[in-house]
Amino acid sequence: DLAVSRGEVRFEHVDFGYEPNRQILWDVSFTISPGGTVAVVGGSGSGKSTLARLLFRFYEVGGGRILIDGVDIREVSLRSLRAALGIVPQDTILFNDTVAYNIAYGRPGVSLAEVIDAAKAAHVHDFISALPNQYDAEVGERGVMLSGGEKQRIAIARAILKNPPILVFDEATSALDTRSERAIQDELDRLAKTRTTLIIAHRLSTVVDADEILVLEHGRVVERGSHDHL
Ligand code: ATP
Ligand code: MG
Secondary structure, eight states, X not given: OOOOSSXXXXXXXXXXXXXXXXXXXXXXXXXXXXXXXXXXXXXXXXXXXXXXXXXXXXXXXXXXXXXXXXXXXXXXXXXXXXXXXXXXXXXXXXOSSBHHHXXXXXOTTOOHHHHHHHHHHTTOHHHHHXXXXXXXXXXXXXXXXSOHHHHHHHHHHHHHHHOXXXXXXXXXXXTSOHHHHHHHHHHHHHHHHTSEEEEEEXXXXXXXXXXXXXXXXXXXXXXXXXXXXX
């Protein structure tokens, strides 16, 4: 099993393709130091979300390797790997269940008070409180009853509650309006400060605080450096 002590994430010469003869990532290497933040920016289809899928081992790398605290993620159980990782995905798909279930997902036995605290931190408590059944409200098939921004804030609440040592934000504010975006950006910055974080973004302006920014183009790192440098 994976026992995360420092929380260092390292991609080493990672190659990948979903299908044979169509390579998506080419020799991608970067290291997120324990508690540090690396951001990946790049156009649509450049392979950003694919990096996150490989870290969670939804797919195996074609070449190279991914290490957490020096251990190849292929050598640990999926359960222990994913227990160490949290994600605020680009498109949150919720379970056809209640709001509380969706926030507490992955944390059986968590109290409603803890769910509410996480919802407050994710700026979604007021919205939930206004629903007819509040935390018992059903979100519908795949969460159809909620907007993209509401779903994303529920995903943020879930990540806050899970409190993993390693966190991935995949365009975490893309579905939010600018007012809630500001408030949530502050909360995400706070979360990122205390753990190892991989941020996937479209705009450089949202990743000012990253230790390193990678620019991905057609699956290749074409530039890298600090925000000031780029
Ligand atoms: P966006 O900014 O639009 O989210 P992205 O950089 O996250 O883009 P990816 O989702 O990583 O892009 O996709 C990279 C490439 O891999 C794209 O060309 C995409 O079509 C392809 N791709 C993604 N998922 C699959 C899949 N399941 N099977 C085959 N090809 C895929
Ligand atoms: Mg993506």
